[in-house]
Amino acid sequence: GAVVSQHPSRVICKSGTSVKIECRSLDFQATTMFWYRQFPKQSLMLMATSNEGSKATYEQGVEKDKFLINHASLTLSTLTVTSAHPEDSSFYICSAGGGGRDEQYFGPGTRLTVT
């Protein structure tokens, strides 16, 4: 199967700082990438859909100015959590699709802790 990586796997930051999470498709070109958030013992909630070269589409209730998404190339999408607060602490997971593939392939996730 295809490989999707995320970096970093864990990050701890102070309240008010910004954190960037990278999602890379390592062996295929992903025309679409998705960002999900998962709170402890809860389900994955789609935050936004990111298409290469265009603006991301955010789900209802997700602040686009707080969660900045950039899909600059067919193998890289970034999620920046701006002015992070403790309530942003969560597990962030990306997935990549497209390039002729039927399924989405998920990254290993990034655990963000805001102190």
Add this chain to the structure above:
Amino acid sequence: AQKVTQAQTEISVVEKEDVTLDCVYETRDTTYYLFWYKQPPSGELVFLIRRNSFDEQNEISGRYSWNFQKSTSSFNFTITASQVVDSAVYFCALSEFNTDKLIFGTGTRLQVFP
């Protein structure tokens, strides 16, 4: 609106028991896809199966089997002869034909005890 319901929050079984995880979905589309994913404690989602709405054949893969019933909008997952390594959270998900967005159920935490 799309919705996926996994009514079982947690299931505990003893090794070698069979266990079925339920999934009920709602969608207005006639063309859609259903998925099952496994999330072990490490957090990484493991893809198990993808099924399109026109294929109601049941599927078996080793100890795993899936029962898709359009009449009841259900896509249940059975693990036969469960093993401790099957302990994980299992998510059922739905996507409609013209979008790749996945709508996840709330997940079922399966614990298999030795």
